[in-house]
Amino acid sequence: MAESHRFGFVTILGRPNVGKSTLINQFIGKKISIISSKPQTTRHRILGIRTSEQAQTVFIDTPGVHQNQKSYLNKIINRTASSSLEGVDLVLFMVTADGWREADETAFQLVKRDDLKVIVVINKIDRLDDKNKLLPLIERISQSGEIEAVIPISALRRKGVKELMGYIERHLPEGLPGFPKDQVTDRSPEFMAAELVREQLFRRLGQELPYVCAVEIESFAKEKHRLNIHAVIWVEKPGHKAIVLGKNGSSIREIGKKAREGMIKMYNSPVYLGLFVKVREGWSENPRVMKTLGYID
Ligand SMILES: Nc1nc2c(ncn2[C@@H]2O[C@H](COP(=O)(O)OP(=O)(O)OP(=O)(O)O)[C@@H](O)[C@H]2O)c(=O)[nH]1
Ligand SMILES: [Mg+2]
Structure with a gap:
Protein backbone atom coordinates (compact mmCIF):
# COMPACT_ATOMS: atom_id res chain seq x y z
CA MET A 1 0.00 0.00 0.00
CA HIS A 171 -8.23 16.59 1.95
CA LEU A 172 -8.40 13.53 4.19
CA PRO A 173 -5.63 12.86 6.70
CA GLU A 174 -3.08 10.18 5.98
CA GLY A 175 -3.97 6.82 7.43
CA LEU A 176 -4.62 3.17 6.75
CA PRO A 177 -8.15 1.86 6.01
CA GLY A 178 -10.28 1.34 9.11
CA PHE A 179 -12.74 -1.07 7.48
CA PRO A 180 -12.40 -4.14 5.25
CA LYS A 181 -12.23 -2.97 1.65
CA ASP A 182 -15.41 -4.77 0.55
CA GLN A 183 -17.55 -3.34 3.38
CA VAL A 184 -19.92 -0.59 2.17
CA THR A 185 -22.00 0.16 5.27
CA ASP A 186 -22.18 -0.39 9.03
CA ARG A 187 -25.85 -1.33 8.85
CA SER A 188 -27.14 -4.90 8.97
CA PRO A 189 -29.15 -6.61 6.21
CA GLU A 190 -32.16 -6.50 8.61
CA PHE A 191 -31.88 -2.74 8.99
CA MET A 192 -31.68 -2.31 5.21
CA ALA A 193 -34.81 -4.46 4.81
CA ALA A 194 -36.75 -2.23 7.21
CA GLU A 195 -35.51 0.84 5.35
CA LEU A 196 -36.64 -0.52 1.98
CA VAL A 197 -40.16 -0.96 3.39
CA ARG A 198 -40.06 2.53 4.88
CA GLU A 199 -38.94 3.95 1.53
CA GLN A 200 -42.10 2.61 -0.10
CA LEU A 201 -44.24 4.07 2.69
CA PHE A 202 -42.69 7.46 1.96
CA ARG A 203 -43.15 7.08 -1.78
CA ARG A 204 -46.65 5.64 -1.80
CA LEU A 205 -48.54 7.17 1.12
CA GLY A 206 -49.89 10.75 1.32
CA GLN A 207 -48.21 13.74 2.90
CA GLU A 208 -48.77 12.99 6.59
CA LEU A 209 -48.84 9.24 7.03
CA PRO A 210 -45.17 8.27 6.49
CA TYR A 211 -44.26 10.31 9.55
CA VAL A 212 -46.36 8.20 11.89
CA CYS A 213 -45.09 4.89 10.52
CA ALA A 214 -42.16 2.82 11.73
CA VAL A 215 -40.95 -0.55 10.48
CA GLU A 216 -39.70 -3.43 12.59
CA ILE A 217 -38.24 -6.65 11.20
CA GLU A 218 -39.68 -9.59 13.12
CA SER A 219 -37.73 -12.31 11.38
CA PHE A 220 -35.08 -12.53 8.72
CA ALA A 221 -33.95 -16.02 7.79
CA LYS A 222 -32.34 -17.82 4.92
CA GLU A 223 -34.24 -20.93 3.89
CA LYS A 224 -32.54 -22.93 1.16
CA HIS A 225 -32.03 -20.33 -1.56
CA ARG A 226 -34.61 -17.84 -0.37
CA LEU A 227 -34.66 -15.08 2.22
CA ASN A 228 -37.80 -15.08 4.35
CA ILE A 229 -38.51 -11.67 5.82
CA HIS A 230 -41.40 -10.72 8.10
CA ALA A 231 -41.89 -7.06 8.90
CA VAL A 232 -44.35 -5.07 11.00
CA ILE A 233 -45.41 -1.59 9.96
CA TRP A 234 -46.30 0.27 13.17
CA VAL A 235 -48.85 3.07 12.92
CA GLU A 236 -50.37 5.35 15.53
CA LYS A 237 -54.12 4.89 14.94
CA PRO A 238 -56.60 2.37 13.51
CA GLY A 239 -57.47 4.94 10.81
CA HIS A 240 -53.85 4.92 9.68
CA LYS A 241 -53.90 1.16 9.42
CA ALA A 242 -56.88 1.27 7.06
CA ILE A 243 -55.03 3.70 4.77
CA VAL A 244 -51.80 1.70 4.76
CA LEU A 245 -53.78 -1.44 3.85
CA GLY A 246 -55.78 0.37 1.15
CA LYS A 247 -58.96 -0.81 -0.52
CA ASN A 248 -58.99 -4.61 -0.43
CA GLY A 249 -55.32 -4.50 0.57
CA SER A 250 -54.29 -2.81 -2.68
CA SER A 251 -51.94 -0.32 -1.05
CA ILE A 252 -50.03 -2.77 1.17
CA ARG A 253 -49.72 -5.16 -1.79
CA GLU A 254 -48.05 -2.45 -3.87
CA ILE A 255 -45.78 -1.43 -0.97
CA GLY A 256 -44.77 -5.07 -0.47
CA LYS A 257 -44.19 -5.66 -4.16
CA LYS A 258 -41.88 -2.66 -4.58
CA ALA A 259 -40.02 -3.25 -1.29
CA ARG A 260 -39.49 -6.89 -2.27
CA GLU A 261 -38.08 -5.85 -5.66
CA GLY A 262 -35.59 -3.62 -3.82
CA MET A 263 -34.63 -6.49 -1.52
CA ILE A 264 -34.07 -8.94 -4.38
CA LYS A 265 -31.66 -6.42 -5.89
CA MET A 266 -29.99 -5.61 -2.59
CA TYR A 267 -29.39 -9.22 -1.47
CA ASN A 268 -29.09 -10.72 -4.93
CA SER A 269 -31.40 -13.51 -3.78
CA PRO A 270 -35.05 -14.56 -4.06
CA VAL A 271 -37.09 -13.01 -1.25
CA TYR A 272 -40.38 -13.77 0.47
CA LEU A 273 -41.71 -10.67 2.23
CA GLY A 274 -44.57 -10.84 4.72
CA LEU A 275 -45.92 -7.47 5.86
CA PHE A 276 -48.22 -6.82 8.82
CA VAL A 277 -49.73 -3.52 9.86
CA LYS A 278 -50.18 -3.02 13.61
CA VAL A 279 -51.37 -0.12 15.75
CA ARG A 280 -49.25 1.07 18.67
CA GLU A 281 -50.62 4.34 19.91
CA GLY A 282 -48.04 7.00 20.63
CA TRP A 283 -45.01 4.95 19.48
CA SER A 284 -43.18 8.09 18.42
CA GLU A 285 -43.54 9.69 21.87
CA ASN A 286 -42.47 6.64 23.83
CA PRO A 287 -38.73 6.37 24.61
CA ARG A 288 -38.89 2.61 25.18
CA VAL A 289 -40.55 1.95 21.86
CA MET A 290 -38.13 4.34 20.14
CA LYS A 291 -35.28 2.32 21.57
CA THR A 292 -36.70 -0.96 20.30
CA LEU A 293 -37.10 0.58 16.86
CA GLY A 294 -33.50 1.72 16.83
CA TYR A 295 -33.98 5.48 17.09
CA ILE A 296 -32.06 5.70 20.35
CA ASP A 297 -28.92 3.73 21.15
N1 LIG B 1 -33.35 17.56 -9.72
C1 LIG B 1 -32.60 16.95 -8.80
N2 LIG B 1 -33.18 16.25 -7.81
C2 LIG B 1 -32.38 15.66 -6.89
C3 LIG B 1 -30.97 15.76 -6.94
N3 LIG B 1 -30.46 15.08 -5.88
C4 LIG B 1 -31.52 14.57 -5.22
N4 LIG B 1 -32.69 14.91 -5.82
C5 LIG B 1 -34.07 14.55 -5.41
O1 LIG B 1 -34.36 15.22 -4.19
C6 LIG B 1 -35.25 14.42 -3.38
C7 LIG B 1 -34.64 14.22 -1.99
O2 LIG B 1 -33.50 13.42 -2.09
P1 LIG B 1 -32.86 12.68 -0.84
O3 LIG B 1 -31.55 12.14 -1.27
O4 LIG B 1 -33.85 11.73 -0.23
O5 LIG B 1 -32.65 13.94 0.14
P2 LIG B 1 -32.12 13.97 1.64
O6 LIG B 1 -31.36 15.24 1.80
O7 LIG B 1 -31.42 12.71 1.97
O8 LIG B 1 -33.49 14.08 2.44
P3 LIG B 1 -33.80 13.70 4.01
O9 LIG B 1 -33.27 12.34 4.27
O10 LIG B 1 -35.28 13.75 4.04
O11 LIG B 1 -33.15 14.77 4.82
C8 LIG B 1 -35.45 13.12 -4.16
O12 LIG B 1 -36.65 13.22 -4.89
C9 LIG B 1 -34.26 13.07 -5.10
O13 LIG B 1 -34.48 12.34 -6.28
C10 LIG B 1 -30.38 16.51 -8.02
O14 LIG B 1 -29.15 16.64 -8.17
N5 LIG B 1 -31.24 17.08 -8.90
MG1 LIG C 1 -31.78 11.31 3.37
Missing part, protein backbone atom coordinates in the same frame (compact mmCIF):
# COMPACT_ATOMS: atom_id res chain seq x y z
CA ALA A 2 1.29 3.46 -0.92
CA GLU A 3 2.63 5.52 1.98
CA SER A 4 0.29 8.41 1.29
CA HIS A 5 -2.88 6.37 1.73
CA ARG A 6 -5.67 8.44 3.25
CA PHE A 7 -8.49 7.58 5.64
CA GLY A 8 -11.17 9.72 7.19
CA PHE A 9 -14.76 10.47 8.14
CA VAL A 10 -17.02 12.86 6.22
CA THR A 11 -20.45 13.91 7.50
CA ILE A 12 -23.13 15.04 5.05
CA LEU A 13 -25.48 17.49 6.72
CA GLY A 14 -28.19 19.93 5.66
CA ARG A 15 -31.91 20.67 5.84
CA PRO A 16 -34.30 17.86 4.77
CA ASN A 17 -34.70 16.91 1.10
CA VAL A 18 -31.59 18.58 -0.33
CA GLY A 19 -30.22 15.28 -1.70
CA LYS A 20 -27.84 14.02 0.99
CA SER A 21 -28.79 10.35 0.62
CA THR A 22 -28.77 10.56 -3.18
CA LEU A 23 -25.18 11.81 -3.01
CA ILE A 24 -23.98 9.15 -0.57
CA ASN A 25 -25.45 6.42 -2.81
CA GLN A 26 -23.62 7.92 -5.81
CA PHE A 27 -20.35 8.00 -3.89
CA ILE A 28 -20.68 4.36 -2.85
CA GLY A 29 -22.13 3.20 -6.18
CA LYS A 30 -24.80 1.22 -4.33
CA LYS A 31 -28.03 1.93 -2.51
CA ILE A 32 -27.23 2.19 1.16
CA SER A 33 -29.63 4.98 2.06
CA ILE A 34 -33.27 5.36 1.03
CA ILE A 35 -34.54 8.30 -1.02
CA SER A 36 -37.91 9.95 -1.52
CA SER A 37 -39.25 13.31 -2.62
CA LYS A 38 -40.61 13.91 0.90
CA PRO A 39 -38.53 15.66 3.57
CA GLN A 40 -37.21 13.67 6.56
CA THR A 41 -36.88 10.40 4.70
CA THR A 42 -33.64 9.53 6.50
CA ARG A 43 -34.13 8.97 10.23
CA HIS A 44 -30.90 7.27 11.25
CA ARG A 45 -27.21 7.90 11.01
CA ILE A 46 -25.90 5.60 8.27
CA LEU A 47 -22.31 4.97 7.25
CA GLY A 48 -21.35 4.58 3.60
CA ILE A 49 -17.80 3.32 3.08
CA ARG A 50 -15.94 3.97 -0.15
CA THR A 51 -12.58 2.35 -0.76
CA SER A 52 -10.36 3.39 -3.65
CA GLU A 53 -6.73 2.72 -4.46
CA GLN A 54 -5.54 5.81 -2.58
CA ALA A 55 -8.11 6.35 0.16
CA GLN A 56 -10.92 5.01 2.28
CA THR A 57 -13.66 7.55 2.92
CA VAL A 58 -16.34 6.89 5.49
CA PHE A 59 -19.39 9.02 4.72
CA ILE A 60 -22.02 9.63 7.38
CA ASP A 61 -25.53 10.22 6.06
CA THR A 62 -27.68 12.12 8.54
CA PRO A 63 -31.37 12.95 8.90
CA GLY A 64 -32.18 16.44 7.58
CA VAL A 65 -31.98 19.09 10.27
CA HIS A 66 -35.36 20.72 10.68
CA GLN A 67 -36.77 23.68 12.46
CA ASN A 68 -39.81 22.15 14.10
CA GLN A 69 -38.37 20.75 17.32
CA LYS A 70 -41.73 20.17 18.98
CA SER A 71 -42.18 16.43 18.59
CA TYR A 72 -40.05 13.89 20.42
CA LEU A 73 -39.12 12.12 17.17
CA ASN A 74 -37.96 15.41 15.64
CA LYS A 75 -35.78 16.17 18.65
CA ILE A 76 -34.16 12.75 18.48
CA ILE A 77 -33.60 13.18 14.75
CA ASN A 78 -31.89 16.56 15.16
CA ARG A 79 -29.74 15.12 17.93
CA THR A 80 -28.67 12.30 15.61
CA ALA A 81 -27.65 14.84 12.96
CA SER A 82 -25.62 17.06 15.26
CA SER A 83 -23.91 14.17 17.08
CA SER A 84 -22.65 12.97 13.68
CA LEU A 85 -20.28 15.95 13.62
CA GLU A 86 -18.08 14.80 16.49
CA GLY A 87 -14.51 14.05 15.48
CA VAL A 88 -15.08 14.03 11.71
CA ASP A 89 -12.41 15.18 9.26
CA LEU A 90 -14.71 17.02 6.83
CA VAL A 91 -18.31 18.18 6.70
CA LEU A 92 -20.25 18.44 3.45
CA PHE A 93 -22.93 21.01 4.16
CA MET A 94 -25.53 20.62 1.44
CA VAL A 95 -27.88 23.26 0.05
CA THR A 96 -29.72 23.44 -3.27
CA ALA A 97 -29.22 25.73 -6.25
CA ASP A 98 -32.52 27.50 -5.72
CA GLY A 99 -31.13 29.55 -2.87
CA TRP A 100 -30.13 29.82 0.77
CA ARG A 101 -33.25 29.54 2.93
CA GLU A 102 -33.98 30.12 6.58
CA ALA A 103 -33.92 26.35 7.09
CA ASP A 104 -30.39 26.25 5.62
CA GLU A 105 -29.34 28.96 8.04
CA THR A 106 -30.71 26.95 11.01
CA ALA A 107 -28.83 23.84 9.93
CA PHE A 108 -25.70 25.86 9.19
CA GLN A 109 -25.52 27.04 12.80
CA LEU A 110 -24.66 23.45 13.76
CA VAL A 111 -21.52 23.37 11.60
CA LYS A 112 -20.23 26.84 12.47
CA ARG A 113 -17.53 25.54 14.76
CA ASP A 114 -13.79 26.14 14.85
CA ASP A 115 -13.02 22.43 14.93
CA LEU A 116 -14.93 21.61 11.72
CA LYS A 117 -13.72 21.88 8.12
CA VAL A 118 -16.79 22.66 6.03
CA ILE A 119 -17.31 22.31 2.29
CA VAL A 120 -20.59 23.72 1.01
CA VAL A 121 -22.08 21.53 -1.72
CA ILE A 122 -24.70 23.20 -3.91
CA ASN A 123 -26.87 20.36 -5.22
CA LYS A 124 -29.56 20.14 -7.92
CA ILE A 125 -27.79 22.46 -10.39
CA ASP A 126 -29.57 20.51 -13.15
CA ARG A 127 -32.68 22.48 -12.19
CA LEU A 128 -31.08 25.84 -12.99
CA ASP A 129 -32.13 27.35 -16.30
CA ASP A 130 -29.32 29.88 -16.09
CA LYS A 131 -25.97 28.91 -14.53
CA ASN A 132 -25.20 32.59 -13.87
CA LYS A 133 -27.71 32.44 -11.05
CA LEU A 134 -25.18 30.37 -9.11
CA LEU A 135 -22.77 33.25 -8.66
CA PRO A 136 -24.81 35.33 -6.20
CA LEU A 137 -25.51 32.16 -4.20
CA ILE A 138 -21.82 31.26 -4.05
CA GLU A 139 -21.06 34.80 -2.95
CA ARG A 140 -23.77 34.65 -0.28
CA ILE A 141 -22.38 31.34 1.01
CA SER A 142 -18.78 32.54 1.04
CA GLN A 143 -19.81 35.32 3.41
CA SER A 144 -21.45 32.89 5.85
CA GLY A 145 -18.30 31.97 7.69
CA GLU A 146 -15.14 29.94 7.44
CA ILE A 147 -15.65 27.62 4.46
CA GLU A 148 -13.01 25.49 2.73
CA ALA A 149 -14.73 25.40 -0.66
CA VAL A 150 -18.07 25.80 -2.42
CA ILE A 151 -18.74 23.04 -4.96
CA PRO A 152 -21.81 22.91 -7.26
CA ILE A 153 -23.06 19.46 -8.29
CA SER A 154 -26.05 17.46 -9.45
CA ALA A 155 -26.14 14.28 -7.37
CA LEU A 156 -29.00 12.92 -9.45
CA ARG A 157 -27.29 13.48 -12.81
CA ARG A 158 -23.80 12.70 -11.43
CA LYS A 159 -22.50 16.12 -12.45
CA GLY A 160 -19.45 17.19 -10.47
CA VAL A 161 -19.66 14.13 -8.21
CA LYS A 162 -16.33 12.67 -9.34
CA GLU A 163 -14.58 16.02 -8.92
CA LEU A 164 -16.07 16.40 -5.44
CA MET A 165 -14.90 12.90 -4.54
CA GLY A 166 -11.38 13.76 -5.70
CA TYR A 167 -11.40 16.93 -3.62
CA ILE A 168 -12.52 15.00 -0.54
CA GLU A 169 -9.86 12.30 -0.91
CA ARG A 170 -7.12 14.89 -1.27
